[in-house]
Amino acid sequence: MKPKILLAQTPFWNINNPPYTLALLAGTLRARGFDVIVRDYEIEFFHFVRPKDRELWEQESSQKWFDDGYVRDFVTTNYADFVEWCVNDIVTSGADFVGFSVKVGSRAFSLILAERLKQVSPSTFVAFGGPEMYQGVRRYLQAYSFIDAVCWQEADASFPAFMERYERNPADPGPEPGWAYRRASDGEIVDGLPIAAGPSLDHIAFADYSDFDFDRYRQPHSMAMILSRGCINRCTFCSEAPAYLKYRYYPGQRIYDEVSRYVSQSNVHRPARIFFNDSLLNGRLESLDEFSDLLLANPIPGGLKWGGMMLVRKRMTDAMIEKFAKAGLDNILLGMESGSEKVIKAMKKNFVIADAERIIRKAHACGIAVTVSIIFGHPGEGEAEFHETIRFLARNQEYVSQFLLNTLNLHAESYIGQNLANFGIVPPTETMEWVADDGANTSEIRASRQAVARALLGTKAIDYGQFKPQYALPRSDDRPPIRVTQTVDFTNLAPASAVIGRGWGMGEDWGTWTNAAEAHLDIRLYRTPFTDLVLELDARADVHAQSPDMAVKVSVNGQTVGVLTYGVNDDTDDDGFAMRQVHLPLDLIKSSNRIAISLNLEGDTPLRQGRGPAKLGVRSLRLQPPVALAS
Template sequence: MEIALVQCPLWDVEKPPLGLAYISAILKKNNHSVFPFDLNAELFSRHIGEEYRNYFDFELWKNKDRFRKIPIPEGFWEKAAQRILDTDPGIIGFCVQDSSFLASMLLATKIRKMDPSRTIIFGGPDCYLSKTEVILSSGSVDYVVRGEGEETIVELIDSLENSKDVSTVCGISYKNSKVMHNKDRSLIKNLDSIPFPDFSGLPLELYKAGSLPFMISRGCVNRCVFCDNWMFWKYYRFRSARNVVDELKHQIKKHKNHFKGTHVFVSNDLLINGNPKELYMMCDLIIKEKLDIRWSGFAAVRNDMTEELLKIMKQAGCIYLNFGIESGSNKVLRDMGKKFRREDAERLIRITHKAGIGVVTNWIVGYPTETKEDFQQTIDFLVRNKEYIDFAAPASPLIILGDVQENFIKYGIFPGKESRMHRFFNRNKPLHSHWQIKGNNHKIRQRRKLVLDTIAYKNDLMTYSSAIQNRVRVNKEGYCADIKLLNIPSGLSEGDEFEIEVNVKNKGKTPWKKVKTKNLNDITAKGLIALGISLLSKDRIPLENDLGRGFLSKQIWPGESATVKARLRAPEKGSYYLKLDMVREYIGRFSEIGSEPLWVPIIVEEVS
């Protein structure tokens, strides 16, 4: 059977969707023809372009009122629906997340109107039991796959293709005069039995990072009360180290042209260290089999994360770990259901830093039991460990999910207006602004977020990669950064990767200074300005597939110089420009800090 698989926005634009690739693989294994459509990548790469940052906001795509105001190009959904129908699929499957739910429903409705004969199936993490009523009542969707989808989708399609009774298919919901929920399907015990994800057919050239996602495990060993991700997967399962490494080798061989020189993989796991022993074995195999890869992922704070394990992870190509620390208060950590204390988190991020692995931290402000004193302990933690943290993700005011959502009265939470209680607590996942308790409301949480983010900015822990072209003017006499290319290797072929060193000298006549503004989001970190470089065409258009960016994490005073390295890919023969740019999008304009960039042409004659 011909089957179309669809990923709608909003989702990751850096790498292809892993869930869709897994479903594609299992369907192909069962002799179905699959036509994948990543409309998210298409929209942001081909239509919205440089403005994508304004609309890459998950809350924007989850809110009905705000979703309607997104300036989608005219006819985008209609053309997408027609392209999907042109493949003549018997079944159209949507991979649905909470951020892609509204767009998926919109497109499914358009397809249903254009051709009511097509069977439309929803599946994914946003297809939980209580939401199936909303999905199926729309009349645009025929079946909902709940939970893990590989075995369910194969059995469902077999039943439809052979006119079997679907009432025996576990893990689905459907409408038959009323909404029917078949019993849950048992989870796949042996993850090694699942075929490797199949990314073929996806527009790999559109993904900006040149990386691929991979999965070591499903589920989580923890049960944080504010989280619902572990609820979807129910319990923790892991793949064997041998199976994971075999997949990495398979993807490197199959998608050699997708990687931009270095083979980069990003874990989609809730945590990569749920089984430290298997993680060690995976790293050992990567080293023994000499895989030239770089990889990263989320990790839990655990006392059995040893220096020995982190050392071999670094040797195996781990470049950074993202830790959900969330709070610097032991009381709040306990109330969250965390299995560690702040002292454990400090120990782990310090030995991770010592091992040469980048440290990323996540924070939640405004937890129901968080007091002013608890919040101050979070600030103290961040400042005390700033030397060991490479990036502090923007603080997140608590979004009511997981057990906190299911039992919000137990946590002393009251949504405020009754209409909001009905809308957000009874029908959909609530946004963080729609709840309050004494001493903790939306304004307080936003204030705490701003304070924590500002402290992170001032300590250079929030360096975003941005190259916003309209913020940069060029060649202002007397205020420029002199960029000089020191070396271009000879004998390059188009697409070859090479490393360059750029010497940056500040020729400005006045020191860089703080931006004078009342908006704290525009504060320039005192003494800490982050810079980047990018490669542009002779028309000074950024080269999307040949982008190199390096970082300087210190201020360059007038008369001083610094050197930054970057990896580039050999372009076609001709003139190209290397541009200096601010990396943090919150800093403001170059004119506000006393210097302007200078674009210097690179003449490449060796590349044919």
């Protein structure tokens, strides 16, 4: 009798769409005849917690999930009952084998749940896998007695093979490349050693999204998938590429067939959006070109948008970018990491700045939103190289939607981590506190450089809560002022950044969804108001049969001024949009030309009966004189 397998995702990873890893492993294992149960305990937890605690999923608070002590205290003090609910769910499911998909943000919660599960059900086999397992034997299997096995390489290929061994002998499955386990009889660790070569993708099954209800996620129109494994580069700082051995890719027809199946066999909303979670989207340009041709010849019913990470590649021509955009590509993240040719070469990244600027500007011209990633502090980045990067940012900021600003973090499995002395790095006590370049590269210097870029780029700078406030500089007030009666467009390339604050998702070709319980607008006018104003929102609400109504509380400078209501029977245009107005009294807005508006979509009410967070999609806004309200 085949063992029953339960695959689990715990916080913190992603509540925007269902976890692709679980869907992929479920499809792979089911194709080999195994009975698989899938549990996304993160989305369950998000729906379970008190409204005030949902801020932990916001950008400003997300770093708390990386603090094991904080997570353990927060969960055990406030939500021990949820842990017990998860344990009971696993035990009553009858699962023999539980596999946790572990990322750095979900590490602490996974450890809490796995430990408690073993206390309640010692016979349940517990395995950890995922990106956090690259050094899983030492850091997890040897360190925690309640973990029975770790998978640290190519789970979509090695998991079924290990389960076939486990089926024959659960107490001592035998060595499988990419896996290590604790033998039941004597507690000895049996290590299957590394996979010798990257397994072929020819026999990887399609992911199975049948276990997920997309309505429960923040972005029910979106899903994730991957079209390749590994990377064509070996950047010095990267910890991901070494785990994948070699670069492999799907042909364009396979990618198209997967997308078609996922969209047609799930309740993902339309138009669908695919986030390709690959290390790079354009590693095999011929495959991407074929995929685009198929999309143009046979469009996905209901529409499709897609995007992902890309390398700067000379071979990616302007004609290709135009075709990709016509086929639905509307967002890319370029992993540049520096604007200095010298540093780029030191990182072993194979491109030149001229090609980067060409791609950025052509993508922008084609309606593709561009995000650029920058890392400060690679060994060899001196003051001259830093200023080259700052000049690059200044030259290109009008063509870039967001800049991800990071400081270099050392990973033991990266090339730098394996060769500290070659880079002149003094071994750190913590991964962020290393010193290089004869003392000219310290955590303080790296943070100061990040602060300069952050100040230059203003609201286009994203640091995911990693920025240290003590290094803050006055930030550029790059929000252009707007005029009363001016329409502010919320589509992906329009200047909505002039008003958008926290709580908003990525702009799309129709507008922008909120992605938090409270979404903020920071409006800067040309002059201080001298009369009441009316806020007009052209928006559509995420209402449907299960959640037919939604109320949005509007506050101005901290004071509630009205409630916008939406329902499934509202009069809307063909795309579901309707105009709503709210009155802004002069007494609340007369003190300056800045108006802070918040849209509260949930308040203290239950989270829409577990059907997913409330969302408002805004196409545009406008401030009008009060006569607009009367009319």
